[in-house]
Amino acid sequence: MIVSMTRRLLVFAGTVLAASAVIFGLLSVLPGDPAEVALGLGASPDELAAQRAEMGLDRPLAAQYLQWLGGLVQGDFGTSAVTGTPVGAELGSRLATTAVLIGSGMAVAVVVAVPLGVLAATHQRRPLGALLSGSSQVGIAIPGFLAGLLLITVFAVQLRWFPAGGWYRTGDGFGTLLGHLVLPALALGSVQGAVLARYVRSAVLDVMREDWMRTARAKGLSPARALRRHGLRNAAVPVLTVGGVQLGVMLIGAVVIERVFVINGLGSMLLERVATRDMIAVQGIVLVLVFAVLLINLVVDLVQTSVDPRLREAS
Amino acid sequence: MTGPQRTAPATAARRPNTGILVGGGLVALVVLAALVSLVWTPHDPLPVVAADRLLGPGDGYLLGTDPYGRDVLSLLMYGARISLLVGVVAVAVAVLIGVPVGVCAGMSGGRADQFLMRVNDVALAFPALLLAIVLGAVFGAGVGTAMIALGIGAAPSFARVSRSGTLQVMSQEYVTAARAAGRGRLFVAVRHVLPNISGLVIVQSSVAFAIAVLSEAALSYLGFGTVPPTPSWGRMLQESQSYLASAPHLVVWPGLAIALTVLGLNLFGDGLRDHLDPRMEAGR
Amino acid sequence: AAGPPASRSADGEITIALGTSPTNLDFTRSAGVAIPQALLYNVYEGLVKIDDDARVVPLLAESWTAAPDGLGYTFRLREGVRFSDGTPMTADDVAFSFDRLDEWTTASARSLSSISGTRVLSPREVVVELSEPDNDLLRNLAGPAGAIFTPGAVDELATSAVGTGPYRVEGYAQSFEMRLVANDDHWAGPPPADRLTLAYYSDPTAQVNALLSGSADAVVGLTAPQLLEQLEGDPEFGVTEGTTNGEVVLAMNNATAPFDDERVRRAIRHAVDDDAVREVAADGRGTAITSMVPPTDPWYDDRPDPHPHDPERAAQLLAEAGLTGAEIGFTVPNLPQYVAAAQVVQSDLTRVGLTVDLRIREFPAVWLDEVFSRKDYQLAIINHAEPWDIGQFANPDYYFGYQDPVADDMLEQARSGPAEEYPDRMRAYAERISDRAAAGFLYLTPWLTAHRSDVTGLPVNSTSESIDLTRVARG
Amino acid sequence: MSAPTATTVTAPALRLANLDVHAGGRTLVHGVDLELAPGERLGLIGESGSGKSLTAYAALGLLDESLRATGTVELAGVDGNLLDAGEAALCRARGRTASMVFQEPMTALNPLMRVGAQIAEVLLEHRTVPGRSAAATAAVELLERVRMPDPEQAARAYPHQLSGGQRQRVVLAIAMANAPALLVCDEPTTALDVTVQGQVLELITELARERGTALLFISHDLAVVASVTDRVAVMQDGRVVEQGPVDEVFTAPSHPYTRALLAAADLSVFDEHGRLRTTTSTPVRYDPGTPVPPTGPSRPGGPAAHLVLPEDGPPPVFNEAGDPEHPALIRARDLTRTYRRAGASVLRRSRPVDALRGVGFDVVEGQALGIVGESGSGKSTLIRQLCGLDRPTSGSLQLAGDDLTDPGRDTLRRVRGAVSIVFQDPMGSLDPRMRVRDIVAEPVLRGDRAQIRDRVARLLESVGLDAAALDRYPHQFSGGQRQRIAIARALITRPRILVADEPVSALDVSVRAQVLNLITDLAQEYRLTVVLISHDLAVVRHVCDTVAVMNQGRIVEAGPTADVYTDPQHPFTRRLVAATPRLREALAGRTKGDPA
Numbered sequence A: 001m002i003v004s005m006t007r008r009l010l011v012f013a014g015t016v017l018a019a020s021a022v023i024f025g026l027l028s029v030l031p032g033d034p035a036e037v038a039l040g041l042g043a044s045p046d047e048l049a050a051q052r053a054e055m056g057l058d059r060p061l062a063a064q065y066l067q068w069l070g071g072l073v074q075g076d077f078g079t080s081a082v083t084g085t086p087v088g089a090e091l092g093s094r095l096a097t098t099a100v101l102i103g104s105g106m107a108v109a110v111v112v113a114v115p116l117g118v119l120a121a122t123h124q125r126r127p128l129g130a131l132l133s134g135s136s137q138v139g140i141a142i143p144g145f146l147a148g149l150l151l152i153t154v155f156a157v158q159l160r161w162f163p164a165g166g167w168y169r170t171g172d173g174f175g176t177l178l179g180h181l182v183l184p185a186l187a188l189g190s191v192q193g194a195v196l197a198r199y200v201r202s203a204v205l206d207v208m209r210e211d212w213m214r215t216a217r218a219k220g221l222s223p224a225r226a227l228r229r230h231g232l233r234n235a236a237v238p239v240l241t242v243g244g245v246q247l248g249v250m251l252i253g254a255v256v257i258e259r260v261f262v263i264n265g266l267g268s269m270l271l272e273r274v275a276t277r278d279m280i281a282v283q284g285i286v287l288v289l290v291f292a293v294l295l296i297n298l299v300v301d302l303v304q305t306s307v308d309p310r311l312r313e314a315s
Numbered sequence B: 001m002t003g004p005q006r007t008a009p010a011t012a013a014r015r016p017n018t019g020i021l022v023g024g025g026l027v028a029l030v031v032l033a034a035l036v037s038l039v040w041t042p043h044d045p046l047p048v049v050a051a052d053r054l055l056g057p058g059d060g061y062l063l064g065t066d067p068y069g070r071d072v073l074s075l076l077m078y079g080a081r082i083s084l085l086v087g088v089v090a091v092a093v094a095v096l097i098g099v100p101v102g103v104c105a106g107m108s109g110g111r112a113d114q115f116l117m118r119v120n121d122v123a124l125a126f127p128a129l130l131l132a133i134v135l136g137a138v139f140g141a142g143v144g145t146a147m148i149a150l151g152i153g154a155a156p157s158f159a160r161v162s163r164s165g166t167l168q169v170m171s172q173e174y175v176t177a178a179r180a181a182g183r184g185r186l187f188v189a190v191r192h193v194l195p196n197i198s199g200l201v202i203v204q205s206s207v208a209f210a211i212a213v214l215s216e217a218a219l220s221y222l223g224f225g226t227v228p229p230t231p232s233w234g235r236m237l238q239e240s241q242s243y244l245a246s247a248p249h250l251v252v253w254p255g256l257a258i259a260l261t262v263l264g265l266n267l268f269g270d271g272l273r274d275h276l277d278p279r280m281e282a283g284r
Numbered sequence C: 001a002a003g004p005p006a007s008r009s010a011d012g013e014i015t016i017a018l019g020t021s022p023t024n025l026d027f028t029r030s031a032g033v034a035i036p037q038a039l040l041y042n043v044y045e046g047l048v049k050i051d052d053d054a055r056v057v058p059l060l061a062e063s064w065t066a067a068p069d070g071l072g073y074t075f076r077l078r079e080g081v082r083f084s085d086g087t088p089m090t091a092d093d094v095a096f097s098f099d100r101l102d103e104w105t106t107a108s109a110r111s112l113s114s115i116s117g118t119r120v121l122s123p124r125e126v127v128v129e130l131s132e133p134d135n136d137l138l139r140n141l142a143g144p145a146g147a148i149f150t151p152g153a154v155d156e157l158a159t160s161a162v163g164t165g166p167y168r169v170e171g172y173a174q175s176f177e178m179r180l181v182a183n184d185d186h187w188a189g190p191p192p193a194d195r196l197t198l199a200y201y202s203d204p205t206a207q208v209n210a211l212l213s214g215s216a217d218a219v220v221g222l223t224a225p226q227l228l229e230q231l232e233g234d235p236e237f238g239v240t241e242g243t244t245n246g247e248v249v250l251a252m253n254n255a256t257a258p259f260d261d262e263r264v265r266r267a268i269r270h271a272v273d274d275d276a277v278r279e280v281a282a283d284g285r286g287t288a289i290t291s292m293v294p295p296t297d298p299w300y301d302d303r304p305d306p307h308p309h310d311p312e313r314a315a316q317l318l319a320e321a322g323l324t325g326a327e328i329g330f331t332v333p334n335l336p337q338y339v340a341a342a343q344v345v346q347s348d349l350t351r352v353g354l355t356v357d358l359r360i361r362e363f364p365a366v367w368l369d370e371v372f373s374r375k376d377y378q379l380a381i382i383n384h385a386e387p388w389d390i391g392q393f394a395n396p397d398y399y400f401g402y403q404d405p406v407a408d409d410m411l412e413q414a415r416s417g418p419a420e421e422y423p424d425r426m427r428a429y430a431e432r433i434s435d436r437a438a439a440g441f442l443y444l445t446p447w448l449t450a451h452r453s454d455v456t457g458l459p460v461n462s463t464s465e466s467i468d469l470t471r472v473a474r475g
Numbered sequence D: 001m002s003a004p005t006a007t008t009v010t011a012p013a014l015r016l017a018n019l020d021v022h023a024g025g026r027t028l029v030h031g032v033d034l035e036l037a038p039g040e041r042l043g044l045i046g047e048s049g050s051g052k053s054l055t056a057y058a059a060l061g062l063l064d065e066s067l068r069a070t071g072t073v074e075l076a077g078v079d080g081n082l083l084d085a086g087e088a089a090l091c092r093a094r095g096r097t098a099s100m101v102f103q104e105p106m107t108a109l110n111p112l113m114r115v116g117a118q119i120a121e122v123l124l125e126h127r128t129v130p131g132r133s134a135a136a137t138a139a140v141e142l143l144e145r146v147r148m149p150d151p152e153q154a155a156r157a158y159p160h161q162l163s164g165g166q167r168q169r170v171v172l173a174i175a176m177a178n179a180p181a182l183l184v185c186d187e188p189t190t191a192l193d194v195t196v197q198g199q200v201l202e203l204i205t206e207l208a209r210e211r212g213t214a215l216l217f218i219s220h221d222l223a224v225v226a227s228v229t230d231r232v233a234v235m236q237d238g239r240v241v242e243q244g245p246v247d248e249v250f251t252a253p254s255h256p257y258t259r260a261l262l263a264a265a266d267l268s269v270f271d272e273h274g275r276l277r278t279t280t281s282t283p284v285r286y287d288p289g290t291p292v293p294p295t296g297p298s299r300p301g302g303p304a305a306h307l308v309l310p311e312d313g314p315p316p317v318f319n320e321a322g323d324p325e326h327p328a329l330i331r332a333r334d335l336t337r338t339y340r341r342a343g344a345s346v347l348r349r350s351r352p353v354d355a356l357r358g359v360g361f362d363v364v365e366g367q368a369l370g371i372v373g374e375s376g377s378g379k380s381t382l383i384r385q386l387c388g389l390d391r392p393t394s395g396s397l398q399l400a401g402d403d404l405t406d407p408g409r410d411t412l413r414r415v416r417g418a419v420s421i422v423f424q425d426p427m428g429s430l431d432p433r434m435r436v437r438d439i440v441a442e443p444v445l446r447g448d449r450a451q452i453r454d455r456v457a458r459l460l461e462s463v464g465l466d467a468a469a470l471d472r473y474p475h476q477f478s479g480g481q482r483q484r485i486a487i488a489r490a491l492i493t494r495p496r497i498l499v500a501d502e503p504v505s506a507l508d509v510s511v512r513a514q515v516l517n518l519i520t521d522l523a524q525e526y527r528l529t530v531v532l533i534s535h536d537l538a539v540v541r542h543v544c545d546t547v548a549v550m551n552q553g554r555i556v557e558a559g560p561t562a563d564v565y566t567d568p569q570h571p572f573t574r575r576l577v578a579a580t581p582r583l584r585e586a587l588a589g590r591t592k593g594d595p596a
């Protein structure tokens, strides 16, 4: 078990390192000169040259990468050329925002998906099942941002129950946070929930075909009971994997949702900084996003291992 | 070494289920619209007619006109082309990259497999949309970049699927038989593996296609999608959101087009999955 | 809408929804109009300011006298002015600020390049010396370059702004909001509102939704006019349309083919239906212009467009230039209003037989890089928001690449000539620029403001580089 | 665990009257009437697909949603017709008054739940024990009762940590936990090794007797049924065609189908042409008394020596070719294969598995060598060596003069031309996406299309399939037909050696006989050297003159088949032979009346 843990962590570290290299390589070919953006219109060539030197853009890529990496291990994401402020601090606060958003989105998704999926499976050949899986299909087919726009028009503009966008400020009460959270979380979660529901359904269907479910029935457990006692835990194993992937997808879905609801999370930060060619920031953001995805996978991996003794054995 | 066993269901013999029919129908509808738009659209979708801005449905324009005075119906038909193009190219790219990798990994096994899958994990960590945004910034936003990015972004999932499929095929005795008969890896790959994982790949493709259509919309919304004046459903949505109050129909039509297409693709994919899954036999 | 929106602002607070957000608080080193829009007049003050009717009025200077040779101005400063950090504002600070201009990296500093030095006569008197007469001086002193800083606070301008204005910056979260609080010991007494919150929205729809859902009390500088329809006629809201200095210019690269050929430039102007562009891009609002001069400028003239919409003429001119069917690259900022305008232009040019390749570029980074800095463009479109900016046609390094010694000379004469002849000479200059079709002048951006009916004191026009919120009040 | 309170002495444990099972339009089971007295043991036999399982499931109301049962099902302790009883009533009955043991032990237990808990659950569910702790101890007792080694330990184990036999014991423990009035077993031992099967069967009968439980026992293996039950019912196409006391039905079957089935099942009786009986070749009269005929074609160059693996000292060379006239076609010496389980990572060392440990033997040209042994004993591994699919870790292996220890490309090509293989699973060994013509032609690497085509046609004919088969796909054939196709594929290259790995263990009794006939015929026709692997002694006995017994990667004993079977030397062989159920002995055993 210990060995397997260390092994996993080593692999994880390796993957992250590889990812960081890819990110750096990819972004260092971006057109648009950060130095120029920093200086604005009509800066003279030597001003630019000076600015570049100041930003260390004149040094070889490898050196720049190593420097960046060196900073990262000390938690220093570098200082933005455009805003002149340290990237790390802002990343932190933006990430927190996005994390809250995604967390609540995932919560919504799960709350939607599990009952929907299970019912759709248990009523597979009955009208209810068809209805449920049908509705989840429709849910998937709606673009997230469109769902967001519609939610805003109805609940913010027409009914004025919730703010149309924005985020709570430090110091505001929890109520304010909730108010700002409801619509985005719905927009994010309902769509992902529909996706998740499909997987829950097929996982439960698979489980219901298992021999040991038949054994459970033969023991005298009612179908529902058998499903609760034996089925769901088994179904959870594959669903976990998907759930992990979904979280990753949401992380990116958040980019769009944050734009729709003008939430200043990681996603909107990404768009801003891409637009201003704020390389150091973009690198940081993409790295954080990718890191998050990888981390999620790792956690899912570990959770599964703890749920499934066979995997525990294998490792 | 089990006891007598029942003959497996005759996959090929079964008639397609409702999912395939309905889904296929919807997709066919979109394809038809796209094809027709090649030769005929009610109006020319490109030129701006300031005089005819924002007309409601009716009066000469079946579904009304957009803020540029262009016929919405014509735009929708033309947009179908783009959506399909994006989907097809993205899926093609994903398949061309993902399937070979997956099959190689699955067939070679051991260290090579380990390595390929590690690489795949790294790739998996770059979601398609993120890739599209970054690549859009690198090579300039546009439908071309978007398609490729979405394709590359989807490739890892294809690699996964085809790998697991390949592993299953490789464990089958008919592969052992082929090797015992002196057939080489290539033959096994082409004659045994590919045909047997094709089902999986097609299902995955339909899913990826749907995702691509949705992503095109999202990208256009973020300004990384199709470049004007080329009509695209995504951009129609993006352009019309500020008219949501004054001219809601502008949002309704492209939204509906996207939803139905995706719905069709997913229904088709699920239908196909069930169709190919022997265990779904019972009750059908 | 269901009843009046309950404002979500705290009491005493007024929330104003704006567009693109500042990158930071330092307009001496960071480009972008958003920084001065937020800070000038509200937080930083100069010797003079431009009021809502585009007049230059006293601010930190009570009065001033120009030297007869026009090579110097003596300013008398206001009594009892303090920076928000408590230090009193004296002539030394004025001197310090103008002497520091060469440390600026942003373009606006160049607007005061005629200043050769400063002389402090007394704590309340300072002389600004010029290398040459400059009729634009006072106006430019009203711009960001004229802002007065205190030596104690110029080290972290990016994160803190210490000025003499009626408001202090309490906090700023990029692309989210800037919180301003009343500066109670402002020389003119505390401002009407205790707090101003500038909330930034990347997208106009969100701006208006914020107003509709009560998250914002006013929307200032709305770029999507079509959104106002739902507000107009609603008693809960007020909508105003004012003028700006923002001419939407169809820039042509005069330096290179094909636009080094005047016939081609005139063809383009004949081909493009400016009114249609305004109809689509500004929902019919804004003002038609025939040169790069807004009606609020002293040298505005309302003569008819020398190049009226006339496709036949355009086609003919193109034929003469042998350019029929040529492909033209059109580099457009990726902002909705420009993309919209560009599509109309493209459509018009297609009608006269040109093929237009739209190149949508991220604004600011990529568009500025390609068009402004590398001048690697043929056709471009942008809103020139700075006041009195027609002079840029004389700047050889400017992206217009317009070469016209005669015109340059006219401008020189106007600038350094007697002040009373200044307007007429400028008018002549502007006419020549337009006659030679140095660029296309599509329309003047409207300044659109929407607010809850209980909010007053918002600026109607955008006459300066600031959004003057000093008189905003509730009720 | 006192005797069940619900069951009354007089009422039958189970009564099926006029039971039908419908799937959509089709009727899968027709008017089945069966009755089990308390404590009685009824066997249910019949070919695959004859409706045995459906009948059983119907008895416990466990039919698939898509199926519908009509008629009467009465269960002791449940009043009224079970088919009309509500789910609640059924649940009360299941696992308490009637329980079931399924065929596939590997998948019959919840992989995420400890074995003990799974047993305890059935006790708690029916409140037959006061509480959790009591249930836990009871579970351990039950495990002990089903002779699970180290019950406490096992109770804490997860299913995947147990062997197939052990899992089936657990399933049995669950089934018997509440001492039900009726126990239904659907092919309970088909998935188990012969020796294990013996123990499990013993256990089932024992428990049933001890708890006075009536037993409905489904199997396709007549010998097993004969040894376990006292009454038997024969099903064909969803109908019960005959039922009665075992010795009557098996010695004097009245229904032709029963006769045919018996004939086909018994690999020691032959028709007038000395070939195995099949369901199609119905004999006039089936007489189990017929003496065992000489086994298949005897080894060229005289019978092999009957050798045993000594406790200590080097293993001998088994079945060594003595006569220079008849040299060894296959020559294996000290063959060893050690698997390192494909290590998932650099950082994890995997413990090695010795699949073959110093195996030495010959196979003489034209002889038929049988290899028997339990699962995991190394049979398939050995075959992989023979076909050049795998290399030995050490030792030497020659095949028709070619050295296979470390073969080059063209050696491999030659060898693969000379050896061909038939697999166990006729479904898995045919690519579902290929037409039969391509499947059969696959081994032919080069050659003129037309020639190949009619060669394929001729071969299909000689394995008893008509030309119509050429363009069909595998799923359109029955198991037996598929195995014929596989054989055709194996013979297309005119090999000298035919290797068959469990060729019939996946087939029905009747079909089994046909396929074995086919193999023996073709072996003679093509003068093949046959290496046949099976866990079923009878099969080997029928086809092979010489047999080698494998255990844990070693050949422990080898010699002329008759000798080895009649007097096994090595303890393992003895156990194997003893455990193998034989119809004749079973019937004999019954006539020497036993308490039942």
Ligand SMILES: Nc1ncnc2c1ncn2[C@@H]1O[C@H](COP(=O)(O)OP(=O)(O)OP(=O)(O)O)[C@@H](O)[C@H]1O
Residues within 6 Å of the ligand: B004, B005, B006, B282, B283, D023, D028, D046, D047, D048, D049, D050, D051, D052, D053, D054, D055, D064, D066, D067, D220
């Ligand atoms: N759920 C089902 N839906 C439709 N047909 C079924 C279903 N289950 C079984 N059948 C069919 O009913 C027939 C009898 O099945 P059953 O399982 O009882 O055979 P069996 O005698 O148990 O065979 P085996 O010895 O292989 O278990 C077979 O033809 C099978 O294909």
Ligand SMILES: Nc1ncnc2c1ncn2[C@@H]1O[C@H](COP(=O)(O)OP(=O)(O)OP(=O)(O)O)[C@@H](O)[C@H]1O
Residues within 6 Å of the ligand: B001, D339, D340, D341, D342, D353, D354, D355, D373, D374, D375, D376, D377, D378, D379, D380, D381, D382, D535
């Ligand atoms: N590829 C492999 N990797 C690791 N171990 C293996 C591999 N193949 C076989 N083994 C192990 O080698 C031993 C012999 O396997 P083999 O398949 O030869 O047994 P068998 O006699 O054919 O069993 P069965 O009758 O079930 O087919 C078993 O313990 C098996 O687990």
Ligand SMILES: [Mg+2]
Residues within 6 Å of the ligand: D052, D053, D054, D186
């Ligand atoms: Mg069965």
Ligand SMILES: [Mg+2]
Residues within 6 Å of the ligand: D379, D380, D381, D501
């Ligand atoms: Mg084997």
